[in-house]
Amino acid sequence: MTRGTPPAPPPWRRNRAAGRVLAVLEAAGGEARYVGGCVRDWVLGRPTGDIDIATTLVPERVIEALQQAGIKAVPTGVEHGTVTAALEGQGVEVTTLRRDVETDGRRAVVGFTTDWAEDAARRDFTVNALYADQAGQLYDPTGRGLGDARARRLCFVGDAATRIREDYLRILRFFRFHAQIGLDLDPPGLEACAALAEGLEQLSAERVWHETKRLLAGPWAAETLHGMAESGILGRVLPECRDLSVSDALPGACDAELRLAALLPKAGAGAAEDVARRWKLSRREAARVVNAVEPLPDDAGTDAAAIRRIVYHSGGEAAADRLALAHARGGAVTPEAAETARNWRPPRFPLSGRHATARGIEAGPAVGELLKAVENWWIAGDFTADREACLAELERRISETESPGSSPPRS
Known part of the structure; x- marks a missing residue:
């Protein structure tokens, strides 16, 4: 010893x-x-x-x-x-x-x-x-x-194939330790993982996601994913992945959900939903991955007001993820856009249904349509209008609808 x-x-x-x-x-x-x-x-x-x-x-x-x-x-x-x-x-x-x-x-x-x-x-x-x-x-x-x-070398104890056959999750653990710690993968161990990759199909979805999530969050995850792809492991656990370039362009360490979204096709909500079901992601995890792969408006990455609109509609985390992926894909998105989205806190729309009903509008669809029109006007103005200005806009639109022969106001 x-x-x-x-x-x-x-x-x-x-x-x-x-x-x-x-x-x-x-x-x-x-x-x-x-x-x-x-x-x-x-x-x-x-x-x-x-x-x-x-x-x-x-x-x-x-x-x-x-x-x-x-x-x-x-x-x-x-x-x-x-x-x-x-x-x-x-x-x-x-x-x-x-x-x-x-x-x-x-x-x-x-x-x-x-x-x-x-x-x-x-x-x-x-x-x-x-x-x-x-x-x-x-x-x-x-x-x-x-x-x-x-x-700084990662080797199986004894015979690699024997250790893997005892628990096929050790294949993913082998790569996870490289992603988390940066240990060099022992070539005989790598060969054994590739040869026995079929055994991964025996594992429960929960165990696969638990190990993969930790792998994807590691600071050496991008490099690790290339090793998994070359050995055929990645294709078995995530056949939806066809391109590693977006993952390569992300920061060294990032959240597992963002890294997973980077491995999926652009605008691939269907693929994201399939993976979420297969690996039994939590509701929050699944929503984050699906939202991250949604496409962005054309002006999203270059206009601060556009970024704020995305945050208002989608939430800061979803907006930041989508902007980070757009930047990683080489789109017209500044590196700071995701941080802007993550840090901006959207204001609350200052009006509610009672402001319309107090003006005599009968409760129902008309109230919702009026409020949505005023809210869109408020958003288009970059959220700068205060409560009094929003009330004045509401009054203007109500007056237009009450005018003889008028058409419904446009938002």
């Missing part, structure tokens, strides 16, 4: 809750080490997120030890060995060392073990199979994790 210590102090030294949980587990007679993303990111010199712990104690013993120490234990995944310790306003996941008993490409039946090498052997990538103690002593049971991390 390779050992080592990175130069920077480990992040869990500043996390009192994590340190307390580790100490409780060790006091209960188990071995416990930090594992996974927090160790990987520490070695890579990246900011760390959640802190996870692996232990030789079985889940029931973990729960007992935490409760005896006055720590709330939440059985978040006991069948897979995971218990969440809730304390000091955070959750620390504790997972018993595991070995795979049975796999089918989608899920695994696990057994528990006290062998750290056995636990490491079932993990996906070598950089995720690193462990560390409270002092920051590193443990590398595969003998490759530390070297791969320092070389």
